[in-house]
Amino acid sequence: VGDSSVLTCLIKGQISMLTWTITPKAGSSCTLVYRIDTNMTHRQNCSDNINLTFRAGLAPALEIQHVEIAQEGIYLCDVASTDGNFYSMYNLTVLAPPRLSLYCDQQGSPVCEAAAGKPLAQLSWGPESSSTAQEEHHDNGTVTVLSRFTACSTNVTNVTTCMVSHPAGNWSQSIAC
Helix, strand or coil: CCCCEEEECCCCCCEEEEEEEEEECCCCCEEEEEECCCCEEEEECCCCCEEEECCCCCCCEEEECCCCHHHCEEEEEEEEECCEEEEEEEEECCCECCEEEEEECCCCCEEEEEEEEECCCEEEEECCECCCEEEEECCCCCEEEEEECCECCCCCCCEEEEEEEECCEEEEEEEEC
């Protein structure tokens, strides 16, 4: 989420037309058609952050600036050229890093929350805990994971650390309750 993504098409021969068809997991499809003879791009139902880019010596590319979760889906490029039609397909998966918060509940126990991550984050505690995580799934595909610290032994320091593991990164925070 928030980064840019660049997708390229397979090009052979002299192209006459290039079409990107975007089918998001949720929402309406988008089509971008570029015709060489008119040097014009036709857009249908596409976000402003999705554009065709042409750079000398490189294949035409579809650039998505500030990628959003809603743009996850199938991206198909169809190139018509003197050598035939060529297709490139991408399945764009968007990662959303969770927002980490660590606080003490009313009973004085540490609570760790990894909010709105995609995919869901894995939580663990230091020192070791027998806690189980609760998951809350959101409509946009993100998941919030919440865990309350439960000590495995009575010989526990008063400082606990919540460690969050996620494909977008790893984080940790410590607290004394």
